[in-house]
Amino acid sequence: MATNPADTPNTRNTPNLPNTADHPGPPSTPLYRRLARRLQERIDAGAYPAGARLPSEPELSAEFGVNRLTVRQAVAELERAAVVEIRRGVGTFVRPPAVRVSIAVDPRSQRFDLGSVQAALPEAGQGGGSRGADRGDGEFVVAAPPVTGSAQDAEAARQLGREPHELSRVDSVIRLGGRARAASSYWVPFGPLPAELVRPGRPGNLVLDLARAAGVELEYDWRAFGAVGADLADAELLGVPPGTALLVREGVSCTPDGTAALYVRRRIDGSSARFVLHFRDR
Amino acid sequence: MATNPADTPNTRNTPNLPNTADHPGPPSTPLYRRLARRLQERIDAGAYPAGARLPSEPELSAEFGVNRLTVRQAVAELERAAVVEIRRGVGTFVRPPAVRVSIAVDPRSQRFDLGSVQAALPEAGQGGGSRGADRGDGEFVVAAPPVTGSAQDAEAARQLGREPHELSRVDSVIRLGGRARAASSYWVPFGPLPAELVRPGRPGNLVLDLARAAGVELEYDWRAFGAVGADLADAELLGVPPGTALLVREGVSCTPDGTAALYVRRRIDGSSARFVLHFRDR
């Protein structure tokens, strides 16, 4: 049952949920979130595959030695993040990858930069402490996680027509006014990427940088807009609670000859940004 | 204090939170949701104006005679729906209308129908009972609520360059495969609207119907994409939990001479739809 008495003792009461190596987190991460991460890890690892039922709340409560309400709080986070589906009277189930629904196609449109976020800084509304425009605006590398078989990796591979092991991935965050506004993940069908390019903290423009690394020009193939609740990782990156509505802009860019060369998935805090398209001259 | 011992006794234990006339709801609406609605009503009515602090959790707990955890559950719903902002150690505050952040402008793009949702029906994933394509697809009038000073009404008035009392409003829902997929609200700078047009349950195409009622042609001025958690009303309309991430598509349509003639705000269940733009011929 993976019961370890007290490794890496935590600052809180610690049934048996230490912070893990992958997710160090703040010194005093709430119990329910540590549990949520533990469950997320099991799902990622395939211990609870898509469609499988999680242990019942009383079972989880007993296994981890926490109150059932704490279990519920953890599972609720995963539900808001669309990781699991709760069926009353039945159980809690791991969600299969989202079904892709269509689609308003537009064969005539011109190319234009839907992606550029030349945002004016929002002034803090009344009642809030006003925060000035900080330094540190721009896009920054966060990590270059290995491409495993995770759901998002698999989706990227599908979109690029490759196998996951052929892809490289970089994650970045876009900061504006001292706040993280968007998190992006890029997949490209080559690698390994230059170490300097993926150095955590490096500022840059990942699309340009990746195109340069590949020695190609990129243009839009398609872009899509959707909405999803923030998962645990995005929530941490963006500094919002899990489940916060995120605007998702994803798509494929290709070389001029039509070869898919980049899959990008950008998550934008829904409360802080909006994409606007103007159809009339001003 | 608005303390009424037991009017309209509820099927549940009823401190003093009956279902209201405006929000009858199921016979056994959970206590925390009735409380959430009550608070939402006070906010709408201006009892707690934008920026104001709500009573503290112990105060609300005492006023309504419910446990503090129940209060927290209610407030959490309002927070996920972006109605209030919780500041730890300080209090809970009514959110001012969202700051509009820019924006990638595109002066060159062609007109095309971003709005048409010619969606293939998503098959229910494994593990769920498969549901076939039901009848009843299309757009249906839900209501023609009076245009008051609510935040959304004020926004519509601002976008149309009118005063709220000059506007008429219609709400609709779009059903697809037997499920409500999108909720739409339309504001037009004239009225009253024909009774038949706004008859609840009437099928139609509201944009066309409204253009016809106004005797004008409509074209896009601008459209924007954002994301927001479902508020209590949208959640009920769409059959999703409050806080569910919704893709919001809003915008103004105008007559050929450039007069703003329609403001529309459509909320789409983020898990069930996605807007895709193709930039290359297929």
Add this chain to the structure above:
DNA sequence: AAGTGGTCTAGACCACTGA
């Protein structure tokens, strides 16, 4: 120091689902 929201527990009862 006082007041706020955040976390956690123990225990109870209810509503729903499926065998």
Add this chain to the structure above:
DNA sequence: CAGTGGTCTAGACCACTTG
């Protein structure tokens, strides 16, 4: 019917913010 998740209470302690 047994087992699941959903709601609600009472009470405790903690972390954070402000005066």
